[in-house]
Amino acid sequence: MSKNNELVDDLVAKLKRRQLVGSSAVAHATLKLLIVVISKNNWSTCNQLLNIVKSVGQRLVQANPTELAVGNIVRRVLHVIREEFREAESSAATNKNQSEFHAAPLTTSSSMYNLLGETSSIPDDNVQYPSSLRSNIIQEIREIKDELENIYDSIKNQASLQIHSNEIIMTIGRSKTVEEFLKMAAVKRKFQVLVAESAPSYSGQDMAVELSKAGIETTVIPDSAVFAVMSRVNKVILGTHAVLANGGLVAISGTHMMAAAAKHHSIPVVVCTGLYKLSPLYPYDEDSFNVTFNPDSVLGFEEGDLIEKVTVTNPYYDYVSPDFVNLFITNQGGHPPSYLYRLIVENYDPNDHTFDL
Amino acid sequence: MSKDFDVVANYKSLLLNSPELSMPVAAIQSLVELIKHSNATTMSEFMLSINVASQLLKSSVRNSISLSAGCDLFLRFVTRNSQDVAEFETWKATLIVRGQSFVEKADACRYKIAELGVPFIKDGSTILIHAHSRVVSLLLQKAAENHKRFKVFVTESSQTRGGIRSAKMLRAAGIPTTIILDAAVGYVIDKVDMVLVGAEGVVENGGLINQIGSYQMAIVAKAANKPFYAVAESYKFVRLFPLNQYDLPTYNADTLSFQELNVDYDSKSDDAGFVTPSALSQTALHMKTSEDQGSQGSNPLVDYTPPNYITLLFTDLGVLTPSGVSDELIKLYL
Known part of the structure; x- marks a missing residue:
């Protein structure tokens, strides 16, 4: 699915052999790998990118399920990706139809209200995303990295x-x-x-x-x-x-x-x-x-x-x-x-x- | 106002026709039905008719907790959307569509909860459940489908005999099930790995309103250090903040009043609601619908379990700690 398979294989092997242990070490390694995966792979839609990250995440988690920090970092990255795409979409939508009345605010998480409200729109695959999206996402992920370093x-x-x-x-x-x-x-x-x-x-x-x-x-x-x-x-x-x-x-x-x-x-x-x-x-x-x-x-x-x-x-x-x-x-x-x-x-x-x- | 439409009758016939329907869903469905029949021309008339109807519904049944949760959710939805109405008739049409899609989603809720709850069921464990709850039964059936091996104790729950219904369903799903007396919860608790109960309503502090007996079960579970899980769809979250049993809206002056009951304590009849072991085995064979509600008039139907007894809540919004419930309610009502 994704390029950079050698890098993923390498980290998977290290996790499996317990050469890399400890929450802090695995969190840093996971984040570093994900930055490479996101910047080097080809993707154009939210789902594509999510799937790339998820498939890498799945392999890493399975390599050593007791290192929960791996999964946590992958989830943080997925969250960032969703947020960035959501932002890009809503800004694209407002540019397109400024005169029309405002679209319903995007639901961030499921709530009771959703039972009666509109189903949250599935990310539209035809939206033209700004070219800065990739760098925005990488930027946000680097912020997670800073957070890890300053913990x-x-x-x-x-x-x-x-x-x-x-x-x-x-x-x-x-x-x-x-x-x-x-x-x-x-x-x-x-x-x-x-x-x-x-x-x-x-x-x-x-x-x-x-x-x-x-x-x-x-x-x-x-x-x-x-x-x-x-x-x-x-x-x-x-x-x-x-x-x-x-x-x-x-x-x-x-x-x-x-x-x-x-x-x-x-x-x-x-x-x-x-x-x-x-x-x-x-x-x-x-x-x-x-x-x-x-x-x-x-x-x-x-x-x-x-x-x-x-x-x-x-x-x-x-x-x-x-x-x-x-x-x-x-x-x-x-x-x-x-x-x-x-x-x-x-x-x-x-x-x-x-x-x- | 729509005088010709009887919302209570509609609600009752809905429940009668499909026993799998839960009370809040039926309530919303009949309110939607009311909107269809409504010939209100102004907003305030329309809102008034819905308000009146939901009050009627609430007062029509003795135990209105979960029903009022459904009514309140729908009312909240209507009032929240009433600000940005462009055209009255189209708005009414969307309300009807949303209400109908809710009924479909409500069913999906239970499946989602079952999915979330299955990992908590350990292989080889013994589970204690209380009375009958559709969502608990579904969860256990799903777990059995996933090849988990476990045994179930179910309390008979003498008021509604729901335990017997549960046992039938679970046995049909191939789960070894034993019906126990309500009074035997303490006796079996040491053999039990977890307690699972459904809910009539989940209140603001994360506490639970459920069929009578849940509270004592939670206390016993806490004393024995066993996890006590509640399973509830999110449309059962209600805006109540009971501090004790007698704060519940179902409580009235007659509840547990010291009146002379016209009950013959010596006769071994089922009608008094007493169960002797022989009666238990009889009822296990052929399920009896309880026509003896009247003689139990002064006994409460539901009790309140404070949040500190609840380990986790399995809901369609995810697995929540009791403190997570208030967050969801605030999201809806703020």
């Missing part, structure tokens, strides 16, 4: 509002977003951080090293001690792999336990995340976006006798239901979980939640 800045700027002096903060795993957030807060305030070591990946230990390098008073605790020390904690700040449409998290395993302990002690749970991690998909069941990793780090192969007798699994993610989360800090500000549907409506088109062509 840490806009999130960390809210740090001093959330973290107060002499507070004790708890976190788990290594999240670049949380790391930047805490470092920024440390510029103005003095506080203590407890990091759960996050076995079996021990990414929490790396996090602790980074934080203490920045001069933050950091303590590593074993995962099993999370509940025990929770009563002393003022706030739990978490990173996440993805945020689902209901406000649930797909985050490193251990997060659910930490959030549950926080809820038990009525400690607020704050999640720092870029908007590109917000997916319009729902957790159809709790394991739908999980992966199990190599169990070697849980029980090594040296323990030969034992390995024969037990099953060892190493799930990488936890699903955390939205009632455990009090606040999301995104690059657009702070939102309660119940508000996320609004962000989804603003950023994605309802027709793009699945990439069926």
Whole structure:
């Protein structure tokens, strides 16, 4: 369908082999590829372009369905394309028949009113689009790119509002977003951080090293001690792999336990995340976006006798239901979980939640 | 004004002729019918006649929640379009066309909801449903068509016996179904993976008005930490903001009043609305239409489930969190 197949194949292969992991990395790679696809392919109508992008998106998503950021970026791009075409169409329409009375405002999304109102017009394939359309679309997509690049800045700027002096903060795993957030807060305030070591990946230990390098008073605790020390904690700040449409998290395993302990002690749970991690998909069941990793780090192969007798699994993610989360800090500000549907409506088109062509 | 056209009779005959029709759709259809018969010559006369008709419709049935949702939606549509009327007669004609196309779209709504809801049904799961809801049945039938294997518990719902109707439909679709007593919801909840209910109306705060028993089901589900999903077409969204059960428009002084009921508690008759296990199996064999409405006069038909008990709503506008409902209503009424 599209040209630049080598580039698409390359990214698909990287996703499949898990050479490219992490929401931020895959989001950047996806966006870069889509810019090339849109600028190098031939298209003249909205549907053609949508189909080109969707077919690429479909392949990327299937390559690694657990990297939800890929799908999110594709949906953002599709949304931008629809918006630009809509704008081009309405300006073409007003130029054509200025004297006639104004056409009905274009419905942006389905609503109850549409049940009785006119069916939204299918994009007319005969409309002459201005030649600037391609560059406009690319321009809009570059804005998404800028947004991705500035995500840490806009999130960390809210740090001093959330973290107060002499507070004790708890976190788990290594999240670049949380790391930047805490470092920024440390510029103005003095506080203590407890990091759960996050076995079996021990990414929490790396996090602790980074934080203490920045001069933050950091303590590593074993995962099993999370509940025990929770009563002393003022706030739990978490990173996440993805945020689902209901406000649930797909985050490193251990997060659910930490959030549950926080809820038990009525400690607020704050999640720092870029908007590109917000997916319009729902957790159809709790394991739908999980992966199990190599169990070697849980029980090594040296323990030969034992390995024969037990099953060892190493799930990488936890699903955390939205009632455990009090606040999301995104690059657009702070939102309660119940508000996320609004962000989804603003950023994605309802027709793009699945990439069926 | 069209004195010769009886909107209530039209509505009732519509429902009688096609049992698959839901109340709000029938209401809109009969209002369209009214417009066809209307010989109003001025705008205000026309608006008045529609208003009067929808009031008549609302007062004609005991449980008017979903009916009034349909009426209000149509009225809203008429008033919203009334500003830019160029010619009265052509406008009336477009209203009729739109109303008729609504009836077709309404049917498509259910299929869209079924499509959205199917992924939520896990293979090998057990689902608890309440009474009879066309859209819930359709969703489950679609899931079965998609080769999902699941079992269903359905509450008998002693007032309307809707559960028996549901069970018949589901069994016909090859879904293992068990009818349980309304009082057995707590007993089965541990064996259940999710609860699915339909809706008479979805209110402004995302809460739910549905056949009596839904509220207690939601409380039990919450206590057992099971997801409680509501399934509703968007034309059932109503502009109500109930704070408790007694805020509903269906509530009146007679509801649950402490009067001497003329009921013989000792007799084992079905007429009193009591179901003994033997009566249950009997009714399961040959479905009975309830002609015993009168003896239950003081019992409420619907209850209100507050939004904090609802996990998600499956609607034709997409899968919504309860807070998403008010957004849709604002879009319509602002």
